[in-house]
Amino acid sequence: MADAPFISRSAKLPPSDVPRVAMRGITKRFHGVLALDQVDLIVRPGEVHAIVGENGAGKSTLIKLLTGVHAPDAGEIRIDGHAVAFRNPHEAQQAGIATIYQEVNLVPTLSAAENICLGREPRTKIGTISWSGMAREASERLGRYGVSVDVRRPVGELGLAAQQMIAIVRALSLGGRIIVMDEPTSALTHREVDHLMEMVAQIRAEGISVLYISHRLDELFRIGDSVTVLRDGKRVLAAPIAELTRTSLVNAMLGRELVRAYAERRERPAAAASEALSVEHVSRAPKVTEASVRIGRGEIVGLAGLQGSGRTEIMRLIFGADPRDTGSVAVTDKGELPASPAAALARGVAYLPEDRKADGIVPDLSLRENMTLIVLPTLTRLGVVNRGRERELVEAFIKRLGIRAASADIAIRDLSGGNQQKVLIARLLCSDPAYLLLDDPMRGIDVGAKAEIERLIVALADTGLGVLVTSSELEEVLGLGDRIVIVRDGQTTGEIGRDKASFESVAAAIAEGPATTAGEAA
16 A cells, blocks of 8 residues: 555546445444454446345445544545545545535535535636636536536525535536435435436446435435445445345345244234324325324334435424424324424423433433423422332332432433333323334343333233334344335325235335235234
8 A cells, every 4th residue: 555545536436346335344433343254245337236124224434434433443435446444534535535425514504506616716817816716617517417406605695505516516527436325315306306317328428437325215226336235344245236036135234133032912902993193195205205104092003114205204293393284193092193292292202312312311310200201290289209109109100110320310421221211101101092103112232121122012002002103123124014015205094914924025115115904904
């Protein structure tokens, strides 16, 4: 390897049979935890290479190693045949690598022209900035890819699609020959997605390599040439996309490890046929286009879909955490729920968010304070909390849920992940709900704690609570659900009854469409 830690984008390009990107044996640990384990990634010139995998698969870590955010613990990275060791993202940019994130990295107060020409502004003969020359260059570069915007307008006033295309054009103008696109269409309309796909196709035709990260399978099969699948920090598949089906790709992403025996469920209770939480045709652009689901008292309904399919967004719409564009949520005999968390809680609907640390616990408060947050008004008189009633409530739920803690006054941040999750479930139960919305409740906890929470969910349903549960692990949804509702690209596309639900049938429905209709499942 040369003394220089990186290669300049002006370096002579190798023959076309040399990979544009070659990452071999890449290993990375964070605080002793193995994030990537001997991963290979090969990207050819003029290729759109998809990188896919569920949460925690290692996609972000791999990209951060390529772009100089982190250094690998083992393995090598070659760009156009040259070994590199980027010390920071700037060196990666100097080598022609650009990343287009969902949150576009532009200067919002500057114009499109200023952003595209930033740092290399055209000059007049007397050395001042040529504003007309800058506008002309920006218009020509954008026009080449069919982008029509007022290049003198601040980019912060433009839509996300226009900002992304400006960021891509800026990267290309700097000599970028490897463009990383991280979920570029997550907030775009169908028309904007079409335009971006056309732009990617043109970039590919110019010999530029694109690393494309997305959970939208239709996009991958529409624009991708090849794919690398990561799971649990390992590369489990690398193949041309033309050789794969959607089902085989989903199977590779989800895996088939059966590591736990799930609690046996009794037959679907009769109460499920009478009272229910009914969600009809809810939507919120662009994440959820149409979702309907029915949760009966005493049953567990699994919501199955890939990350990015709209699982979390549907949960939030049901609870009223986000406003609904269309549709309704109602409890039988109690009428429609207004779109607000307060209204949902008042009607007996409680929600456990996906991200425990960001949206669940208050780390500086105690176990007791976290558990009773949403019922403090019922424990308070004339502004004073009845500590005796609070203590009785907390001790009852500690015993009922098997929460292990030195005392109720210990800071919740000092509890294990599994015990933190139990405290959050207890918080919901304090409100005496009829329906629980559980978004990935086993996320980030150890195997033993997962088994305990699974048994708890089953026990709660057996007492008559209706449960809607989703998970980043398909086996968890299969093990718990009386029915499995399929979510794909922001839509509920059908459901599968427990007797017909298998890894293969649900994975195929996620990839291709529903295996059975709601009527068949019922």
